[in-house]
Amino acid sequence: MRAKLHSVDDAYWHWRNGGYLVYLQGSIRSACIAFLFRFLPPRPSLLPITATMRTTLNNSGTTDSSELDQIRDWKALHRLSTQLLKTNSTTAKLAEVLASVVAFHHTSRAVISIHDPGLECLTVRASIGMTKQEVEELNRIKLSEGCSGAAFAERDRIVVENFDKDERFEAFHPWAKANHVGAVYSTPFYDDDTAIGVVTVYFGMPHTPTAREMELTDICAGTIALILGRELADASSRQERERRNKVLAHMDEGYIVLAHDFTVREMNHAAVRMCQRPIADMIGKSHWKVWPEVNDTEMGTMFRRAMSERIPLWIENRWVSPSGDVGWYEVHAQPIDEGMAIYFRDITRRKTAEQAVADSEARYRALAENTSEVVWRADATGMVCEMSPGWARFTGQTSAESSGEGWANAIQPDDRAGLLAEWHAAVATGMDYMTTYRMRRSDGQYRNMISHGVPLKDKDGHVREWIGLCQDVTALREAEEIARQENVHKDEFLAMLGHELRNPLSAVRMATDLLERTDFGPERTAHFARVINRQVAHMTRLVEDLMDISRISRGQVSLERNPVDLCAAITAAAEQLRPMMNAKQHRLTLDLPEEACIVFGDHVRLVQVAGNLIGNAARYTPAHGDITARLLIEAGKALFTVSDTGIGIEPALLPEIFNLYTQAKMTSDRQSSGLGMGLTLVKSLVELHGGTVTAMSDGPNMGSMFSVTLPCAATN
Incomplete structure (x- = not known):
């Protein structure tokens, strides 16, 4: 409650029985009027009552009109306190206070606006006599703007006695006129020293608030602050209980x-x-x-x-x-x-986990004795003193045969001397020991092994014993060899790719040089243009094939599946390759069924599959050779074959014919052009369509045949 504190002789407030007992000093018959304002919570200091409100009765026992007004005001405040005690809802309490405010001022409109720290405007919490539109307009007024915003920002009462003549709020004159507001004043209210909102009273005509009106408004503003403060405290307490209950519940x-x-x-x-x-x-x-x-x-x-x-x-x-x-x-x-x-x-x-760890340690000890890996122990001098049962199972040696340095007899003779030298050097230096060698297995096969030994030392750093493990890494070495071969094939492929790109680039460069240096006629210029276009088209196909392989390997190719007539796709592919086959005078035979062969797939990709197979046959078939493309429908599946009378395929290469690098190796003699990427693409695209592709050949110069099987689309 914001007001000037008058002397204690005028009035004071005393907390009693859950409310403030207000004493007003008077001289008539030593009487005083006491008002118990039970709603207000206790304050540590006296609360103000102005001197103008101290006298309620005169010495003659009569009252004037102002004194009667004061008595009526106190009765109204008493009724308000009673209503507040009966009401639990914050909204209802604010409405009661606001009703008292408008009654005190003999007006019909007032609002209580509060500040939400997350917003830049005051928000109307309660109103009386205001339309919904007027409330919405007030909610849009920013802090420090308008009468209520200025009162909140300046932390002081703002009075506009005549809106038409007040220059400070000239921007709001149209609003005041439209809403029939002649005067207004706003009083801020506080929680401790923090402004939390404003109570604003509106008058239809110009109005100068009296001291009585402002004092009563101060009382009501303080009451509003206490109501909202209690609401906030209750909400905080409720949230704390809810949080506690939620934590406990979960x-x-x-x-x-x-x-x-x-x-x-x-x-x-x-x-x-x-x-x-x-x-x-x-x-x-x-x-x-x-x-x-x-x-x-x-x-x-x-x-x-x-x-x-x-x-x-x-x-x-x-x-x-x-x-x-x-x-x-x-x-x-x-x-x-x-x-x-x-x-x-x-x-x-x-x-249970702790017990499991203990059990695991026991199992580990048992495992060390029975594992397929070879665990060994040697003394400080390097003499083997214990081999696990795994050593006997792996090498066939008995404990007596493997003790000392007898274990070395199981090592491949070419590796034995070097291994012993490394072991003796590790024993002499006390350093960790790791080496690889070949060791004879009990079946007589030599396996690639890796042995790792570590010294166990005492507190003085002296080696007490050695423990180690021998592991069979033959499979790992084989995988490394396969990877090495893959790298070799990759290098061959890259070399061929460079060759394939260099040839058309050389032709393009030669043609462009001649065009720049010599003024040829139209026919000659057109010839060079055709050369450039042909070579660029060749390079474009190479790049597109490489990009297709890359996209397929990364799973980035998606098929636009629709019912596709495979006969039409094969015919379209053959027509695209007709110039290439005519140049080599190939005889192409298309053996296709009269009825449509419908598969569910991507038309463009199926044309690409057929084109790559027919183009591959043309590339590896000498001039005047025969190429046959045949399509059959068997047991709900489409069987598409392309056979030729070309150079054939080595039997050893057939299992890997669709591998990209194997193709490069096959064509490294440069007797035929191309990188062989088409077959890799064919395999990938066919598998994306749910089919299979195979290759057959009786050997070099015996021709070859590629077969694609695809599921036919279901028919109604």
Whole structure:
């Protein structure tokens, strides 16, 4: 409540019975009027009552009109306090206060606006006599603007006695005229020293507020601040309770509150779940009657000590539930004002895990004795003193045969001397030992092995013994060799790619040089243009094939699936390759069924498959050779074959014919052009369509045949 403090002789407020008792000093018959304003919460200091309100009765026992007004005001405030005591809703309380404000001012319009820290405007919390549109307009007025915004920003009352003549709020003159506002004044209210809102009173005509009106408004503004402050406190308390209840409800740990006499007062859901009995059987009953089995245990002793000595304690306790389940719980007892809080969580998994670790260590020891890997131990001098059973199984040597340096007899003779030299050097230096060699397996096959040994040293750094492991890495070495061969094939492919690009580039460069240096006629110029176009088209195909392979390998190719006539796709592919085959005078035979062969796939990609197979046949078939493209429908599947009378395929290359690098190797003699990427694309695209592709050849110069099988589309 913001007002000047007058002398204590004028008036004072005293807290009594949950409200403020207001004493007004008077001289008539030593009487005073006391008003119990029960709604207001206690304040540590006296609250102001102005001197103009101190006298209610004159010495003659009569009252003038101003005194009667004061008495009516106090009665109105008393009625307001009574209504506020009867009302629980904050909205209803604010409406009651606002109704009193407009009654005090003999007007019909007023609002209570509060500030939300997240907004730049005041928000109307309660209003009387205002239309919905007027409230919306007030909500759009920013802080420091308008009468209410200025009062809030300046933390002082703002009075506009005549809107038409007030230059400070000239921007709001149209609004005032449109809403029939002749005068207005706004009074800020506070929570401690922080402004939280404004109460604003509107008058239809120019109006100068009286001291009485402003004093009553101050009282009401203070009341509003207290209402909102209590609402905020209640909300904070409610949120705190909700947070606490939510935390307790979602805790994995059990939570029990015991009174000082060990009566169970509160339990969360986890506690009820873990105790495995109805909550009604536990709440309100003695802990010792609910869980009598705890009475004479270490945990029971801990509970009594924690309660009596008011100290926190904890224990890990093995517990058997009423259903017979055995578990482990970590229990904490924490003294609190109400008595004692017990937190307990199920640590059965942890205990089980600890036991599992112990069991695992035991299994590891057993595994070291029975593993397929070869575990060995040697003394400080390097003499083997123990070989695991795995050594005997792997090499066939007995313990006596492998002791000392007898184990070296299982090493491939070419590797034996070097291995022993490395081992002796490691023993002499006490450094970790790792080497590779070939060792004879019990079946007589030599396997690639890697051996790693580490010295175990005493506190003085002297080697006490050696422990180590021998591992068969033959499969790893084979994989490395395959990878090496892949790299070789890749290098060959890149070399061929460079050759394939260099030839057309050379032709293009030669043609462009001639065009720049010599003035040829139209026919000659057109010839060079055709050369350039042909070579550029060749390079474009190479690049497109490479990009297709890259996209397919990364899974970035998506098919536009539709019913496709495979006969039409094969015919279209053959027509695209007709110039190439005519140049080599190939005889192409298309053996296609008369009816349509419908498959569900991507027309463009299927044309690409057929084109690559026919083009591959043309590329590796000498001039005047025969090429046959045939399509059959068998058992709901389309079988498309392309056979030729060309150079054929080495039998050893057939299993890898669709591998990109294998193709490069096959064509490295440069007797035919191309990189062989087409077959790689064919395989990938056919598999994307759910089909298969195979290659057959009887050998060099015996021709070849490629077969594609695709599922036919279902017919109605």
